[in-house]
Amino acid sequence: MDVIFGTASLTAPVAAFRLFLALVVGGALGFERSWKREYAGLRTHILISLGSCLLMLLSIWIPEQYLGAKNGDPGRIAAQVVSGIGFLGAGSIIRLGNTIKGLTTAASLWFVAALGLAVGAGLYVPCGVALGLGLFALVVLDPIERYFFPSERFKHLVISYGGSADFPEKARKVIELEGLAIQSVDVEKNLKKGVSVVRYFVRIPTEVDTSNLYKRLKDIGGVEKVDLREKF
Numbered sequence: 001m002d003v004i005f006g007t008a009s010l011t012a013p014v015a016a017f018r019l020f021l022a023l024v025v026g027g028a029l030g031f032e033r034s035w036k037r038e039y040a041g042l043r044t045h046i047l048i049s050l051g052s053c054l055l056m057l058l059s060i061w062i063p064e065q066y067l068g069a070k071n072g073d074p075g076r077i078a079a080q081v082v083s084g085i086g087f088l089g090a091g092s093i094i095r096l097g098n099t100i101k102g103l104t105t106a107a108s109l110w111f112v113a114a115l116g117l118a119v120g121a122g123l124y125v126p127c128g129v130a131l132g133l134g135l136f137a138l139v140v141l142d143p144i145e146r147y148f149f150p151s152e153r154f155k156h157l158v159i160s161y162g163g164s165a166d167f168p169e170k171a172r173k174v175i176e177l178e179g180l181a182i183q184s185v186d187v188e189k190n191l192k193k194g195v196s197v198v199r200y201f202v203r204i205p206t207e208v209d210t211s212n213l214y215k216r217l218k219d220i221g222g223v224e225k226v227d228l229r230e231k232f
Contacts, residue, residue: 010057010060010061015057015061018053018057018119018120019050019054019057021053021119021124021127022049022052022053022115022116022119022120023046025049025112025119025131026045026046026047026048026050026112026116027042027045027049028135029045029049029108029131029134029135029138030045030046030112032108032135032139033105033108038102038104038105039105044109045108045112048085048088048109048112048116049112049113049115049119051116052078052085052113052114052115052116052117052120053116053119053120054120055077055078055080055081055120056077056081056116056117056119056120056121057120059075059076059077059120060120078117078120078121081113081116081117082117085109085110085113104138108134108138111130111134115127115131115134118130154201154203155201155204155228156199156200156201157180157199157200157201157226157228158197158198158200158225158228159171159198159199159223159225159226159227160224160226161195161196161222161223161224162193162194164221164222167198167220168185168187168198170220171198171200171217171220172185174216174217175200175202178208178213179207179208180203180204180208180213181203182200182201183200183203184200185199185200185201186199195224214226
């Protein structure tokens, strides 16, 4: 019972139990991120949670083993995890034009590191409560947030066309009439056989019917292909 409630001394079985629990905690958050096809998924969260737990165990073990737990600072190594995980989280943040993706994943990486530290320190109940609240925020509040605060999508609208030199301007008017906001425009002329390409980076409200947009763009004339992409 001492092992379960986090009151046992740091023995090999206790350390193994905490590492296993860290795997479960990291896997719970990582599964949710993988389910949503995020860049940092199941394995990443598990490794961060395990690593944080192991470092916390090391922070506790060194003073107990060499200093008698009198002059050691068990939080010294753990403190570096809190700041160091920020570099990894920053790598999951992607800027697309005027929008940013990956903030939630970056926050979950930081959060799962904190969970790993808590497990390593034997704070099982606070860790369990925090995990439950974290999953509530990620799973339950996600559809609620989308309902009350519908997000706008940012895409690259790529149009291949031939003929009229004023096509980009005509297309711009159609795009704006359909309710899309243009962030930037890039035109490449006469790439092959008189076909040019114009690329619009656009903000698309969730209620916009893209099929109607495609139809109106093709009605301009000279359109070879219309495509919405994440990247150029």
